[in-house]
Amino acid sequence: MLTRRTIGRSVLVGLVLFSFLFSSLPLNPNARAPQGVPASSQTRTVAGLRGRVTVRRDERGIPYIEATNESDLYFAQGFVTASDRLWQMDLHRRTARGELSEIFGRGQLEEDKRRRMYGSAAIAEASVGRISPPVRAALEAYARGVNAYIATLDEASLPPEFQLLGYRPRAWTPADSLIIGKIFAEALSTTWPTDLVREVFADIPADKRDALFPVASPLDLPVVGTDAKPSKKASVSPKRTHVERSVSMPETESARNVSTTEINDTLDTLARIEATMRSSLERVGLYAEDGRAASNNWVVGGKRTVSGKPLLANDPHLAPSAPSIWYLTHLSAPNLRVAGVATPGAPGIIIGHNEQIAWGMTNLGPDVQDLYRERFDTANPRRYMTPTGWREAEVRREEIKVRKSPTEAAAETVHFETVVTRHGPVIYEKDGRRYALRWTALDANAVEFEGFYKLNRARNWNEFRDALRSYKGPTQNFVYADTSGHIGYYGAGLIPVRRSGDGSTPYDGATDAGEWTGFIPFDELPHVYDPPSGIIVTANNRIVSQSYTRHLTHEWASPVRARRIYEMLTAKQKLTADDFRAIQGDVRSISAAIFAREVVKVARAARLDASDHKWRETIRLFDGWNGEIVPESRAARLAAAMRTTLLTKVLTGAVGAERAKAYSWDNRDTFVNRIVEQRPAAWLPREYKSYAELFAAVHAEARETLSKRIGADESKWTWGQLTQVRFPHPLAGIPIFGQPYVVAPFPQRGGGANLTTVNVGAGVSMRLIADAADWDKTQQGIALGQSGLPRSPHWKDQLTDWMAATPRVFPFTPRAVAAAAQETLTLTPATK
Numbered sequence: 132m133l134t135r136r137t138i139g140r141s142v143l144v145g146l147v148l149f150s151f152l153f154s155s156l157p158l159n160p161n162a163r164a165p166q167g168v169p170a171s172s173q174t175r176t177v178a179g180l181r182g183r184v185t186v187r188r189d190e191r192g193i194p195y196i197e198a199t200n201e202s203d204l205y206f207a208q209g210f211v212t213a214s215d216r217l218w219q220m221d222l223h224r225r226t227a228r229g230e231l232s233e234i235f236g237r238g239q240l241e242e243d244k245r246r247r248m249y250g251s252a253a254i255a256e257a258s259v260g261r262i263s264p265p266v267r268a269a270l271e272a273y274a275r276g277v278n279a280y281i282a283t284l285d286e287a288s289l290p291p292e293f294q295l296l297g298y299r300p301r302a303w304t305p306a307d308s309l310i311i312g313k314i315f316a317e318a319l320s321t322t323w324p325t326d327l328v329r330e331v332f333a334d335i336p337a338d339k340r341d342a343l344f345p346v347a348s349p350l351d352l353p354v355v356g357t358d359a360k361p362s363k364k365a366s367v368s369p370k371r372t373h374v375e376r377s378v379s380m381p382e383t384e385s386a387r388n389v390s391t392t393e394i395n396d397t398l399d400t401l402a403r404i405e406a407t408m409r410s411s412l413e414r415v416g417l418y419a420e421d422g423r424a425a426s427n428n429w430v431v432g433g434k435r436t437v438s439g440k441p442l443l444a445n446d447p448h449l450a451p452s453a454p455s456i457w458y459l460t461h462l463s464a465p466n467l468r469v470a471g472v473a474t475p476g477a478p479g480i481i482i483g484h485n486e487q488i489a490w491g492m493t494n495l496g497p498d499v500q501d502l503y504r505e506r507f508d509t510a511n512p513r514r515y516m517t518p519t520g521w522r523e524a525e526v527r528r529e530e531i532k533v534r535k536s537p538t539e540a541a542a543e544t545v546h547f548e549t550v551v552t553r554h555g556p557v558i559y560e561k562d563g564r565r566y567a568l569r570w571t572a573l574d575a576n577a578v579e580f581e582g583f584y585k586l587n588r589a590r591n592w593n594e595f596r597d598a599l600r601s602y603k604g605p606t607q608n609f610v611y612a613d614t615s616g617h618i619g620y621y622g623a624g625l626i627p628v629r630r631s632g633d634g635s636t637p638y639d640g641a642t643d644a645g646e647w648t649g650f651i652p653f654d655e656l657p658h659v660y661d662p663p664s665g666i667i668v669t670a671n672n673r674i675v676s677q678s679y680t681r682h683l684t685h686e687w688a689s690p691v692r693a694r695r696i697y698e699m700l701t702a703k704q705k706l707t708a709d710d711f712r713a714i715q716g717d718v719r720s721i722s723a724a725i726f727a728r729e730v731v732k733v734a735r736a737a738r739l740d741a742s743d744h745k746w747r748e749t750i751r752l753f754d755g756w757n758g759e760i761v762p763e764s765r766a767a768r769l770a771a772a773m774r775t776t777l778l779t780k781v782l783t784g785a786v787g788a789e790r791a792k793a794y795s796w797d798n799r800d801t802f803v804n805r806i807v808e809q810r811p812a813a814w815l816p817r818e819y820k821s822y823a824e825l826f827a828a829v830h831a832e833a834r835e836t837l838s839k840r841i842g843a844d845e846s847k848w849t850w851g852q853l854t855q856v857r858f859p860h861p862l863a864g865i866p867i868f869g870q871p872y873v874v875a876p877f878p879q880r881g882g883g884a885n886l887t888t889v890n891v892g893a894g895v896s897m898r899l900i901a902d903a904a905d906w907d908k909t910q911q912g913i914a915l916g917q918s919g920l921p922r923s924p925h926w927k928d929q930l931t932d933w934m935a936a937t938p939r940v941f942p943f944t945p946r947a948v949a950a951a952a953q954e955t956l957t958l959t960p961a962t963k
Contacts, residue, residue: 172955179206179279180960186211187952191939192917192925195461195948202272204464205478207958209276209303212458216475216919217280218292219454220307221300222861223476226414227310228252233532233542234296240533240545242407247529248549248556249317249573255310257575266584270305273478277303290920291871292862297540308477312579312604315474316572318412318449319605323500323568324401325686327559329636331394331793335786342814343786343794347673348801350690350721352697354608354620354667355657356676394789400561413450414861425671425688426493427715427889429696430610430618432665433903437705440904441612444711445482445491448894453860453874454926455913457481457897459941461948462587469587470943471911472897479583482899484909484943487590488613489901493669495606496797497626497683498633499571501647503554503640507565515552516641525551554640566637569647571625572605579604582623592619592660599623600653608669612903620667622657622674625650626683633682651681666700668693670889671797689800691721691887708910711900716936717889718881722800723770724758729807730773730826737823739830748845749830760888762851762878769848771885772833778803780829784816800887851878856893858915858927871921880934890936898938907947912938 184207187195194211198204213220225231229246231239259267281300293299332340351358428445436442449456457472460480471483482492507524508514514521527549532542550557554567571577582602589595595611599621606624611617627647632638638645657675659667671688699714700706731753733739740746752766760767778799782791796802806814810822819825837848856879860872879892895914902908914933916925932939942951 174957174959176961177279177958178961179275180958182960184958186956186958187948188954189951190953191929193459197463201464204462205269205272206276208460208462208478209273210280212475213277213280215917216454216458217300218290219919220476223311224307227314233534234298236534236537243531244547247547248558250527250556251310251313254573254575255306258309258578259305261575262578262581266581269478269584270308273308274303274305295862309578311474311476313572316605319494320499322498323502324405326502326636327397327401328793331397331790339785343802344796345798345801346685348690350694351673352668352690352693353676354669354674355659356678358676391789396561398793427670427692427696428491428493428610429668430612431700431706432618433616435665435706437707438904440616441618442706442708442711443489443491443610443612443901444715445899446715447896448891449896451858451893451914453858453872453915454919455896455915457913459911459913459917467588470941477580479587481583484901484906485587488595488611489903490586491610491899492607494671495608495622496671497606499627501569501634501645502566502637503645504637505552505565505567505640517553518643527551567640577603577625592617596621608674610667612901614903617661618667619660620658635685655681668696670696686797688797689887691800692889695719695721695889708900708902712937714889715898718760720758720760720882720886720888722804723767723886725804726770726774726807727753727756727766733823733826739823739827745834760850760882760886761880762849764850765848767850767886769833772837773829774803774885776829776833780816781806781814785814854879874927906943909941909943910938911941
């Protein structure tokens with residue numbers, strides 16, 4: 132992001148530009164007629180079309196694109212999407228290609244270098260030649276449409292971001308659409324830093340590692356298979372959640388003592404890498420805490436709905452951004468009618484429904500990245516050891532353009548080299564150790580859009596399966612519903628099969644121990660069709676039973692979101708879309724309720740409140756609290772602070788302060804809940820005689836922390852005081868002329884990693900409730916609005932609905948679309 136210091140010299144220029152851009156721009160081309168006003172019509176001639184295309188816009192500015200052939204359909208999709216989101220599209224491709232320094236300056240150089248290491252640009256170019264002719268034709272038509280829109284822009288009508296930064300977008304290409312998939316893959320499947328962190332824990336006792344890195348919990352809800360029945364004490368409700376099973380983390384090849392210096396050096400280096408990754412992915416709305424995006428989806432069969440037909444819900448969780456990562460679109464051509472959200476920059480629909488089926492996605496999150504510790508020759512640093520002897524590494528040489536000044540577009544060239552071994556690029560070096568990365572996304576065959584192209588056209592379960600067979604992107608939990616009443620689930624994507632081990636820690640690259648021998652066959656990937664329960668829920672939790680034979684990952688998300696969804700679904704005999712809305716907006720945290728209940732139990736047993744009025748106040752807040760995370764909740768703020776402090780103290784006592792800083796695990800909720808509920812003696816820090824004494828220290832320290840952060844007035848110690856929703860735009864931080872891009876922050880409903888709820892607040896990027904009984908009753912909405920232009924009425928007109936978790940109806944049938952239209956644009960081909 133640009134900083135105040137970086138643009139300090141250009142404030143005067145910015146003031147002039149601000150005045151020009153936001154006072155003299157023509158009326159926004161995306162402006163719509165208000166409700167109740169007759170729809171307006173406009174005709175526009177566009178070179179490159181074969182026939183007439185009709186683009187209707189509704190009250191939210193959603194385009195309903197109707198064409199007489201698919202080529203024109205995707206051409207128009209590119210044209211229309213660019214009219215709303217052109218700079219966002221350019222930002223995405225520059226991010227993936229490692230070209231941000233050219234527009235933002237030297238501050239983005241390290242970020243660009245990392246993307247050049249991956250080689251995503253060359254991979255995307257190669258992928259274009261490997262996809263099927265129909266998909267390539269769609270990509271080419273989309274690119275022609277984007278370029279047709281760019282051709283209509285002169286210097287005065289370029290989107291404001293291009294004018295502020297002083298450059299013009301180059302032509303769009305099919306490879307640009309494909310490369311956007313690579314930053315999605317980065318957000319959804321980056322695990323290699325965790326492999327290095329696990330090495331930090333390699334020399335601690337196995338039983339401690341098992342407890343710290345739990346895989347299973349009695350709250351688990353496997354979609355495929357059934358775990359052994361828990362004891363009667365392990366209730367479905369959060370009354371008891373002791374850990375029943377954890378899978379031992381694999382040993383490194385040579386277990387060794389890890390020095391404090393090595394731990395600190397590794398963690399410091401990884402922290403810098405993480406900061407760069409975070410900044411990069413947050414800028415494009417794709418950052419995910421712990422390296423994996425979280426989401427919810429579920430589907431219920433007709434026997435559980437009032438209508439007698441399936442209902443399907445999905446809410447992907449990604450970093451908040453302005454504009455949204457998604458773009459609502461309706462596409463219609465002969466033999467194709469599909470609606471949902473698209474990715475700005477790529478054709479088709481990613482999540483939504485057609486006339487026969489609906490689908491939703493969450494991240495399955497398998498381990499698809501492995502590190503290899505390569506042994507390089509000290510005499511010849513380009514040679515590395517393999518099982519057959521020394522081999523010369525490939526060296527890729529790159530030239531990165533770096534903007535010299537914020538006030539002018541002139542750039543200097545920085546030369547950069549990436550060393551590539553048989554396993555992949557060397558992406559991490561420390562104290563002579565060099566690690567190469569193997570990753571499914573670094574394969575030209577790993578393309579998402581082949582699968583989505585077919586998915587948009589699938590009419591039944593078999594065609595849905597066939598579409599997913601072609602899907603090679605980040606592995607997703609796809610849920611399914613159709614108008615015939617069937618529901619299903621498939622975990623689709625490339626998941627490696629290894630010669631030995633499971634890739635949890637780095638391999639010795641000089642051996643073949645960690646070689647990939649292929650991928651899990653499609654028919655053996657997790658799937659289920661019409662389960663007897665009539666319910667399927669996924670929320671990044673463990674989706675296979677303990678008897679599943681293929682290795683997916685050790686690191687599942689905590690099952691608390693999935694469990695809460697399941698509890699709400701099973702609370703009623705028959706469900707409606709309103710019930711689904713209530714679930715999507717639910718802010719009750721199972722972990723928070725557990726924590727509050729156990730703290731009260733321990734405090735009262737030890738009579739901590741007998742002479743301490745602060746403890747009496749805490750018990751008053753916690754006693755009977757159901758764990759709802761709402762902005763005005765003081766209990767939520769105090770519980771979050773105490774849980775964080777408790778985890779730090781327990782980890783420091785068990786594995787040392789250095790490793791405590793390193794600890795990060797998607798399923799850490801299970802570990803913390805075990806500590807709170809069971810209070811095992813082995814995990815009580817030595818300086819405390821009892822858990823009551825530990826809880827007292829945690830309570831005092833948490834209060835001190837809140838006092839320093841918020842102030843002594845405890846009435847202000849609320850959840851919303853510190854946890855606020857922000858939708859950052861890359862240019863919002865620029866003084867004065869970045870102001871139009873600022874979306875004012877507001878208190879958040881719902882919790883994230885510490886006190887997880889179904890509604891995670893800022894991270895909810897889209898909500899869908901698909902109704903197979905009547906597609907015109909389907910509801911779908913995004914976080915802000917359709918337009919990327921602040922002056923547009925659709926810059927943030929969906930925000931109120933998003934805050935209330937009440938997505939609006941998204942019309943689908945021709946009659947409903949015609950009734951909703953408030954503006955019609957007819958695109959006609961230019962005469963030769």
